[in-house]
Amino acid sequence: MSEGYAKHSRPEEKKSGPVRKILKFIGSVLLIAVLLFAGLIGFLSATEYKPADSEEIAVEGEASEELAPGDEFTVMSWNIGYGALGDNADFFMDGGKSVKTADEERVLSNMDSIIQETSSLDPDIMFFQETDKDSSRSNHINEYAMLQDTYQEYCSSFANNFKVAFLPYPVPPMGKVDSGIATFSSYPVSGAERIQLPIPFSWPVRMANLKRCVLVSRVPLKGTDKELVLVNLHLEAYDDGEGKKAQTAMLAEIMQAEREKGNYVIAGGDFNQTFSSADISSYVVKPDNWQAGMLDEKEFSEGWQFMMNEKVPSCRSLIQPYIDADKDDFQYYLIDGFIVSDNIKVASVENQDLGFVVSDHNPVCMKLQLVK
Numbered sequence: 401m402s403e404g405y406a407k408h409s410r411p412e413e414k415k416s417g418p419v420r421k422i423l424k425f426i427g428s429v430l431l432i433a434v435l436l437f438a439g440l441i442g443f444l445s446a447t448e449y450k451p452a453d454s455e456e457i458a459v460e461g462e463a464s465e466e467l468a469p470g471d472e473f474t475v476m477s478w479n480i481g482y483g484a485l486g487d488n489a490d491f492f493m494d495g496g497k498s499v500k501t502a503d504e505e506r507v508l509s510n511m512d513s514i515i516q517e518t519s520s521l522d523p524d525i526m527f528f529q530e531t532d533k534d535s536s537r538s539n540h541i542n543e544y545a546m547l548q549d550t551y552q553e554y555c556s557s558f559a560n561n562f563k564v565a566f567l568p569y570p571v572p573p574m575g576k577v578d579s580g581i582a583t584f585s586s587y588p589v590s591g592a593e594r595i596q597l598p599i600p601f602s603w604p605v606r607m608a609n610l611k612r613c614v615l616v617s618r619v620p621l622k623g624t625d626k627e628l629v630l631v632n633l634h635l636e637a638y639d640d641g642e643g644k645k646a647q648t649a650m651l652a653e654i655m656q657a658e659r660e661k662g663n664y665v666i667a668g669g670d671f672n673q674t675f676s677s678a679d680i681s682s683y684v685v686k687p688d689n690w691q692a693g694m695l696d697e698k699e700f701s702e703g704w705q706f707m708m709n710e711k712v713p714s715c716r717s718l719i720q721p722y723i724d725a726d727k728d729d730f731q732y733y734l735i736d737g738f739i740v741s742d743n744i745k746v747a748s749v750e751n752q753d754l755g756f757v758v759s760d761h762n763p764v765c766m767k768l769q770l771v772k
Contacts, residue, residue, distance in 0.1 A: 444607040449563035451611055457592040459617075460548065463555045465524075467587045468622035469772045472747070476523035477668040477736055478763035479634065479715070480514050482532040482579060483507040483543050485760040487722040492570055493638060494690050494718035499574055504539040510758040511543055515550050517754065521765055526551075526584040529634040529670045531558070536575030544582055554584040557592035559615040561634060564608050581669065583617050583632045590627070592617045597650055600636060600643030612636055612647060614654065614667075621664070621770070628770070629658045631667035637690075644673055644693045652700045655739065659703075664770055665741040670715075670761065671695055674734050675706040682710075689717050689731045700739070705746055707766060708737035712751035715761045722756050736764045745769045 467473065481489075484507050490496025502510065518526065528547065532538040544558050560580040567574040583592070597612045612635060619628040633651065636643035651667060658665045673695040674680055685691070697706050708714070713732030716722055722730070740746055747767040754762055 441604060447565040448607045449611055451594065451596050453596050455594040457557045457559055457594050459555050459557050459589045459592050461552060461555045463553060463586050463588050465586050466622040467619055467628060469624060469770045472769045473524040474765060474767050475525040475666060475668060476521055476763055476765045477527040479529040479670040479736060479761035480531060481759040481761060482530045482535065482538045483510045484538050485718065486510050487757045489718060490720045491718035496719050499570060499572055500537060507538050507541050511546055513758040523765060524586045525630060527632040527668045528582040530579060531582045532579045534578040547582065551584050554586050555589040556582060556584045557615060557617055558582045559594040559613055561613050562610045567608050581615050581632045581634055583615055583630055585617060585619060587619045590618045590620050595654065598646040600639040614651060626662050628664045631655065633667060633669040635672050637672045641693055648695055649699065656701055659741050664744055666738060668738040670736050672735050675708050675737060677706055678708045678734055679710050680734050683732050684729060686731045689719050692733050692735045703742035705740040707740060707746055707749040708734055709749050709751050710734060712753045712762060714751050714764055716756045718760055736761060738766055743771045745771055
């Protein structure tokens with residue numbers, strides 16, 4: 401019986417051998433995947449950018465021209481799309497397909513055009529958003545350094561709002577990101593501060609996401625103890641809306657505190673929201689596209705001026721490249737502008753219509769005067 405049993409069991413052993421090998425292989429693959437994922441989480445945790453609630457930011461360069469109450473000057477704000485979101489680009493976060501949207505030549509070409517256009521506008525103060533220092537998406541070109549090389553007679557400051565050693569999504573991954581907001585002033589700046597805004601994302605998404613902030617720069621005013629307070633910003637884009645509200649509420653608190661000191665205050669940049677007083681009824685709305693939030697001006701105290709120009713959109717959708725798109729049936733946005741204190745007289749605000757050739761945003765320029 402035992403001999404017959406042994407002979408009968410051998411075919412089963414032969415059959416189970418390949419099965420065990422397959423199961424062992426699957427188990428090994430799963431184990432490797434778990435270890436790689438754990439290693440990635442550990443790497444992101446160890447390298448996560450963790451800014452303080454408030455940080456002093458270096459002011460570089462020297463400016464000689466002084467500003468005084470009664471003076472007229474110009475301010476420009478421009479989200480430059482890290483030099484890689486020209487008219488050829490679509491982007492996966494907006495429903496497009498692309499991750500890497502420009503080679504080195506195109507980034508340099510876009511940046512050259514951005515600098516040329518900015519120089520032709522000749523603003524006294526410049527707010528830039530999505531300015532890369534060392535990012536894979538912009539071929540590791542230091543765009544902030546390019547701006548500094550051009551505007552050497554301006555004071556400049558830079559604050560990171562997106563800094564990740566390696567962004568692991570999508571496929572192919574975005575890789576390293578070192579980006580932020582930059583302020584340039586032709587007037588001397590006595591100090592600059594990075595103030596952290598509320599972060600709407602929790603762990604682990606938070607580790608590889610933006611850490612939005614405002615960059616506050618202070619310009620002393622000749623003949624007075626007051627200051628012109630410049631607030632450069634780029635608020636939340638891809639949240640459920642609560643992040644934008646929390647960040648806007650904190651922005652209002654920061655600005656109100658400065659106004660109560662008697663200072664002149666200008667906040668400008670990419671709000672990723674349309675001001676509630678702006679008329680965008682003529683803009684095409686495509687429900688499947690990313691949609692901007694709405695900034696309720698009633699959330700601010702009385703006296704603030706909300707400046708957007710509806711005649712020219714400040715931003716276009718990245719769901720598809722713009723160069724061959726139907727321009728009359730396209731999703732545009734009005735999300736770039738300024739909030740100005742009541743002791744400043746605004747002469748004009750205009751969006752420059754550049755056809756979105758070098759960025760998915762148009763620059764916004766404002767002419768104004770400090771009231772004595």
